[in-house]
Amino acid sequence: MELVKVVGANLRATRVHRGLSLSEVARRAELGKGTLSELEAGQRNPTLETLYALATVLGVPLGRLLITEADPPVETGLVVRRADEAELPGRAVDVQLVDRTIGGGRTLEIYRIHVRAGNRYVSPAHRPRVIEQLLVHSGTLVTGPESDPETLGPGDYIRFDGGADHVYAATDEDVAGTLVMRYVDEEASAL
Amino acid sequence: MELVKVVGANLRATRVHRGLSLSEVARRAELGKGTLSELEAGQRNPTLETLYALATVLGVPLGRLLITEADPPVETGLVVRRADEAELPGRAVDVQLVDRTIGGGRTLEIYRIHVRAGNRYVSPAHRPRVIEQLLVHSGTLVTGPESDPETLGPGDYIRFDGGADHVYAATDEDVAGTLVMRYVDEEASAL
DNA sequence: TCACTGCGTTCTATAAACAGAACGAAAGAT
DNA sequence: ATCTTTCGTTCTGTTTATAGAACGCAGTGA
Numbered sequence: 001m002e003l004v005k006v007v008g009a010n011l012r013a014t015r016v017h018r019g020l021s022l023s024e025v026a027r028r029a030e031l032g033k034g035t036l037s038e039l040e041a042g043q044r045n046p047t048l049e050t051l052y053a054l055a056t057v058l059g060v061p062l063g064r065l066l067i068t069e070a071d072p073p074v075e076t077g078l079v080v081r082r083a084d085e086a087e088l089p090g091r092a093v094d095v096q097l098v099d100r101t102i103g104g105g106r107t108l109e110i111y112r113i114h115v116r117a118g119n120r121y122v123s124p125a126h127r128p129r130v131i132e133q134l135l136v137h138s139g140t141l142v143t144g145p146e147s148d149p150e151t152l153g154p155g156d157y158i159r160f161d162g163g164a165d166h167v168y169a170a171t172d173e174d175v176a177g178t179l180v181m182r183y184v185d186e187e188a189s190a191l
Numbered sequence: 192m193e194l195v196k197v198v199g200a201n202l203r204a205t206r207v208h209r210g211l212s213l214s215e216v217a218r219r220a221e222l223g224k225g226t227l228s229e230l231e232a233g234q235r236n237p238t239l240e241t242l243y244a245l246a247t248v249l250g251v252p253l254g255r256l257l258i259t260e261a262d263p264p265v266e267t268g269l270v271v272r273r274a275d276e277a278e279l280p281g282r283a284v285d286v287q288l289v290d291r292t293i294g295g296g297r298t299l300e301i302y303r304i305h306v307r308a309g310n311r312y313v314s315p316a317h318r319p320r321v322i323e324q325l326l327v328h329s330g331t332l333v334t335g336p337e338s339d340p341e342t343l344g345p346g347d348y349i350r351f352d353g354g355a356d357h358v359y360a361a362t363d364e365d366v367a368g369t370l371v372m373r374y375v376d377e378e379a380s381a382l
Numbered sequence: 383t384c385a386c387t388g389c390g391t392t393c394t395a396t397a398a399a400c401a402g403a404a405c406g407a408a409a410g411a412t
Numbered sequence: 413a414t415c416t417t418t419c420g421t422t423c424t425g426t427t428t429a430t431a432g433a434a435c436g437c438a439g440t441g442a
Contacts (some may be wrong), residue, residue, distance in 0.1 A: 003240065003243055004239060006388075021388080021389065022389075022390060022391095023388070023390075024388095031194075031430080031431080031432060032387090032431040032432055032433095033391090033431095033432090034391075034392070034430085034431075034432075034433090035429075035431070035432095036390095036394090037390060037391055037392085038391085038429090038430095040390095042393090044235060044428085044430090045239050045240045045428080046196060046238065046239050046430095047237065047238050047239075047398090047429070047431075048194060048195060048237050048238075048239075048242065048257075049194065049195070049234045049236050050429080050430080052194055061254075062254070062257055063252075063253070063254030063257065066239075066253050066254065079335075079341050079343070079347065079348065079349045079350075080347065080348040080349075081344075081347050081348075098326060098348045099324060099350060101324075101346060101350075105417055106297070108299070108373070110324060110326060110371065111346070112326065112346060131292070133301060135291060135301060136371050137328045137329075137367065137369075138328075150270050152270070153272075155303060156270065156271065156272050157270065157271075157289045157290060157301070158270045158271075159290060159292075164350060176328065178326050178328075178369035179300065180299075180371060212418075212419065212420085213419075213420060213421095214418070214419065214420075217417095221422075222400080222401080223400060223402055223403095224401095224402090224419095224421090225400085225401075225402075225403090225420090225422070225423080226399075226400055226402095227399070227422075228420060228421055228422085229399090229421085229422090230399095231420095232385075232421090235399065235400090236398080237399080238400090238428090238429080266383070
């Protein structure tokens, strides 16, 4: 299916879904309704400005109108059991990748994190801009940017920029937590 | 900055970043090079087909050419302390929103989840397609789609489709975990 | 019945996006 | 040095996307 037909179909589907008439949308978007009629029929090759006006009126991101099919849906139904080595008592800081999902040019990773009492670990800045989100389960963790860390207790949560050096340190007792890391994929972010 | 200028700047920046000449890109995209020259200068309002051809040649998703500026970066430095009411012992199932971040038309939510021993909760299907990702901290949790739930112990992880009815049930002991929910925004603003 | 309204399509004239030629500038090659 | 090539811009004619009018159709009310 050629692109103009895809866009036309998306336009019509979105409009109908919103319960708007063709005339109404054309009026709001300041387009001739003949124009919109032919666009929806896939008989025209809209300009950027036209697409933008329509996306605005329909309240969808412009990119959505261009999409042939939805992102291949993230597969569901995955179960990951705790690996035995997670129990290894020797490691000072243990960050275990549990799951990674990629979609829409973004990657999301979920980790189990364990820090043994008395240990301190400084993670160097990550190349792509990374957001780290950490929920502490048990123990007291000092974490965040190395320059300005926070002290978190059980149930506390922090979000910080992994793009700078950052620290994980357990003071008096072992710490368990869940770490979510997110970043925009390198290749997709080419400007 | 008007849209055509944004797109023009993106086109030029991407082309230069790829180390390609204007003529070369025009040739590969089967465009007149005058056309491309004026597009890059922001003096034209390209058609969909033209944009598509250029995006293909430049190897970027079409939507990327339309982006005005990078997503407003997710603010970092947030700390959320456990609210006292999280300690309320009475609730059967307690799902507490810790953080919500929105970007790129997607929303990510992080919850603390607590299920009291012996309780069972069925969450109805969510309207937009939601991915639920749950990491169990302590206890044994039966969770997942109501039709086919899984039994998870401490450290176990599950990803499932929140778009169908799904269950959270603790059998013999209290369960603590971290829940990540993700979905594509229904009504994201244009662009 | 007969206006009257709003609908979506088709038609027509205008504006502008396009292809390609012409141009001057800069860099290599012989 | 003078061809030669490639560059990016500007110009010109053709194609086509658009605005708006004209059209037929369906529903509504007097």
